[in-house]
Amino acid sequence: MTTSTHSHSPAPSLGGNSPQMRHFEKSASKASKLNASIELFFERYGPWMVALAILCFFVFHSLFIYPRHVWFDEIVTYSVSRTFSWASVTEAIRLTADAQPPTYHLFQMPVLSLFGDDPRHLRWLTLLAASVALGAVFVWLRRMTSTSAALAGFAALAGSKLSFYSIEARPYALLIGTSAVALACRRLPWRVLWLAAAVSVHYYGVFVPAALALTERSWRRRLAYGTAYLPLLITMPALHPPHLLTAGTDWEPTVLALLKTLPVLAGASLYSLAALFVAGIFLWVRLDQRELWRGRWILADRASWALVAIAPACWLMGEWFTGIFCMRYAIVALLGLIGLVAWFVHYLPYRAIVTTVFCVLCLTVSLSTQRLLTMESWDPRPTARLIDQTLATYRQPIVMGERAFLDIHHYVSPENRGRFQRVTIERPSFTTEYAYQPGPGQNTRWSEMIGKYAGFTPLSLDDWLEGHSSFIILVSRESDWVLKACRQRGARLTLIGRGELHEFYAVRTLVNIATR
Numbered sequence: 001m002t003t004s005t006h007s008h009s010p011a012p013s014l015g016g017n018s019p020q021m022r023h024f025e026k027s028a029s030k031a032s033k034l035n036a037s038i039e040l041f042f043e044r045y046g047p048w049m050v051a052l053a054i055l056c057f058f059v060f061h062s063l064f065i066y067p068r069h070v071w072f073d074e075i076v077t078y079s080v081s082r083t084f085s086w087a088s089v090t091e092a093i094r095l096t097a098d099a100q101p102p103t104y105h106l107f108q109m110p111v112l113s114l115f116g117d118d119p120r121h122l123r124w125l126t127l128l129a130a131s132v133a134l135g136a137v138f139v140w141l142r143r144m145t146s147t148s149a150a151l152a153g154f155a156a157l158a159g160s161k162l163s164f165y166s167i168e169a170r171p172y173a174l175l176i177g178t179s180a181v182a183l184a185c186r187r188l189p190w191r192v193l194w195l196a197a198a199v200s201v202h203y204y205g206v207f208v209p210a211a212l213a214l215t216e217r218s219w220r221r222r223l224a225y226g227t228a229y230l231p232l233l234i235t236m237p238a239l240h241p242p243h244l245l246t247a248g249t250d251w252e253p254t255v256l257a258l259l260k261t262l263p264v265l266a267g268a269s270l271y272s273l274a275a276l277f278v279a280g281i282f283l284w285v286r287l288d289q290r291e292l293w294r295g296r297w298i299l300a301d302r303a304s305w306a307l308v309a310i311a312p313a314c315w316l317m318g319e320w321f322t323g324i325f326c327m328r329y330a331i332v333a334l335l336g337l338i339g340l341v342a343w344f345v346h347y348l349p350y351r352a353i354v355t356t357v358f359c360v361l362c363l364t365v366s367l368s369t370q371r372l373l374t375m376e377s378w379d380p381r382p383t384a385r386l387i388d389q390t391l392a393t394y395r396q397p398i399v400m401g402e403r404a405f406l407d408i409h410h411y412v413s414p415e416n417r418g419r420f421q422r423v424t425i426e427r428p429s430f431t432t433e434y435a436y437q438p439g440p441g442q443n444t445r446w447s448e449m450i451g452k453y454a455g456f457t458p459l460s461l462d463d464w465l466e467g468h469s470s471f472i473i474l475v476s477r478e479s480d481w482v483l484k485a486c487r488q489r490g491a492r493l494t495l496i497g498r499g500e501l502h503e504f505y506a507v508r509t510l511v512n513i514a515t516r
Contacts, residue, residue, distance in 0.1 A: 031350055038352035039148055046147040050138045050154060057158055057166075058131045064167050065123045069379050072407045074169040078119035079406075081108040103200040103231065104171045119410070122169035129177035130166030134158055136180035137338060143184075144301045144339070145346040148355040153342035155359040159366035160266050160334055172331050175202040179332055182208070183303060188224055195228035204314050204329045206232070211306035266337060301343060307336025383499040384411035387474070390497050390504055391416045394472055399423055399464070399507075401475035401482045408474075408502075421471075423461045423482065461485055465509055472496070473505045 042049075070078075080092045089102040098105070108122050115121035137157050141150035165172040175198055182194035195212070198205035206229065213225040311333035348354050387408065391398065397419045409420055461482070464471075473482055473493070486493060486507055497504035 031353070035350040035352045038356060039146075042147045042151060042352060042355070046142075046151055047138075049151070050135065053154070053158065054131050054134050057134060058127060061127055061130075061163070061166050065127065066120050068120075068167060069381055070119045070169075070407060070410060071380065074119055074122070075406045075410050077105070077108065077122055077169045078112075081105040081122065082112055082117060084109055084113075100171055100202060101200055101231070103234070104174070104202070107174070107201065108169075119169060123167045126168060126170070126173045127166050130162055130173040133162065133173065133177040133180040136177070136184040137335065139184040140180065141339065141342040143186075145342050146351070148352045149342040149346035152345040152351075152355045152358050153338045155362040156266075156341050157334070157338045159362040160338070161328075161331065162334065163366060163370070165328070165331065171201040172328055175205050175332055176335060179205070179208050179335060182212070183335065188221060192224055192228050195225065196231050198332075199228055200231040204332070207310040207314055208307070208332055211310045212303055215302035215306050266334070301339050304336045304339030304343065308333050308340065309336075378501060380407040381411050383502050384408050386497060386499040386502075386504075388413050388416055390472065391419060394496070394506065396471045396506075397421050397468070398472045398474055399482065401473065401480040405474065421459065421464070423459055423464050465489060465491075469509050471507050473507055474502060475505070476502050478503070 076098045080089055080098050083089060083092070086102070086106070089105045092098060092105075093100070093102050108125060111122055111125050112118075115124065134154060134157060138150050138154045141153045145153075162173065162176060165176075178194050178198040178201065182191045182198065185191040185194060191212075192209075195205075195209045198208050209225040209228040213222040216222045216225075311330040314330040314333070345351050345355055345358070387398070399421045405420075409417060412420070465486075473480075473486070475483060483493060483505065486509070489509070491507050491509040494506045494508075495503060496506045
């Protein structure tokens with residue numbers, strides 16, 4: 001075990017035996033002894049501390065699995081996974097009912113079989129993957145740096161955005177978990193196997209083997225990483241169809257957005273990382289800097305730099321190939337960010353003391369912001385209750401606007417779910433079967449594939465107006481194309497209710513108004 005001891009040069013005005021100099025040396029000696037004691041404690045009990053922290057992480061986040069509401073993307077996971085059929089899953093992926101590989105849904109099928117038919121059960125696999133990711137990251141960082149630095153990286157990851165994705169029934173935590181286990185593996189075959197699993201659960205996992213291959217010096221080892229892409233041969237028939245290329249530019253990346261990617265991924269740990277940076281600058285200026293300028297920064301783990309570098313690559317490639325991109329797609333770069341944090345701590349003076357303060361700070365920030373990390377800003381349940389109240393007064397069918405309402409549909413009472421209808425601006429055809437299809441104003445509209453799982457089939461607006469003279473419209477804004485189209489056809493619209501982010505309109509039309 002090595003301890004951080006540093007020599008300190010006195011100020012020119014101070015003599016070697018001056019009281020100020022003796023006090024300074026005495027304080028430095030006490031700090032060095034304290035740092036050595038803490039470092040020894042971490043070396044002995046660090047793995048046990050991590051095991052206890054992972055257990056607490058799992059238990060604490062499990063408390064949010066069932067109270068937290070289910071949102072749209074999780075309902076899509078549930079709708080596809082509950083088919084319990086490879087053919088149905090691949091059909092859903094082919095029609096882009098969900099933009100993830102079919103193997104992710106296959107992993108979720110045993111969960112539904114074991115726990116029951118409830119979308120919230122799918123979060124158990126995600127929480128397990130997040131817990132495994134924490135342990136694997138500690139093993140990886142401890143091998144590359146020191147126990148104290150690995151604990152700092154572990155604390156940063158536990159308080160990061162991973163806390164949010166650990167109870168979401170989506171593949172992001174599973175992507176981080178499989179990638180972290182791959183980093184922790186020493187033997188190349190096992191690392192390639194876990195990288196293949198990462199590629200299987202999320203399409204943006206394809207960047208991870210490529211990034212790690214660049215860190216290898218041997219071309220033979222680099223080529224070995226290519227075998228991690230074999231699962232793509234299985235999922236190739238279910239890749240996104242060409243229609244997804246026209247998905248619009250709602251999430252078009254910008255230079256400013258690229259600069260904000262990593263801090264947002266850090267989540268609550270952003271404040272902790274800022275505090276660590278300030279502490280590092282203070283120690284750097286106060287103490288001897290020669291140890292920091294001997295080329296050690298260049299020797300930082302190349303895998304960390306490579307994983308951080310793929311964040312803008314994921315962003316740009318995602319926009320190029322799919323037309324849409326969300327910040328969470330680059331979350332795997334969080335592993336690289338945590339790796340760089342560990343290396344930064346490893347070469348700080350008195351790193352054990354810094355790690356202790358940093359871990360306490362991460363814990364405090366994580367607990368104080370837990371509600372922000374584990375709850376969505378919008379809850380569909382109040383709107384679903386308002387829909388039930390509205391439909392109890394008005395017996396007409398309800399038509400949804402251009403926004404996706406699958407999560408609201410899930411919380412509506414069973415007797416009212418059958419009254420939901422979906423209309424399109426034109427008669428359904430092969431091209432309108434695809435989800436994420438750009439609607440009027442470059443907003444998305446549902447497809448027959450989504451409707452198949454939700455229990456309704458889209459009809460063209462003209463066909464709908466020919467057979468219905470009165471109905472209710474649920475929209476998220478006044479500019480919804482359904483409202484505009486009904487007004488253009490002479491329908492009378494009356495606002496009858498308003499929920500959070502949603503409005504209800506009663507529509508009265510003449511018989512066969514669409515043919516006038």
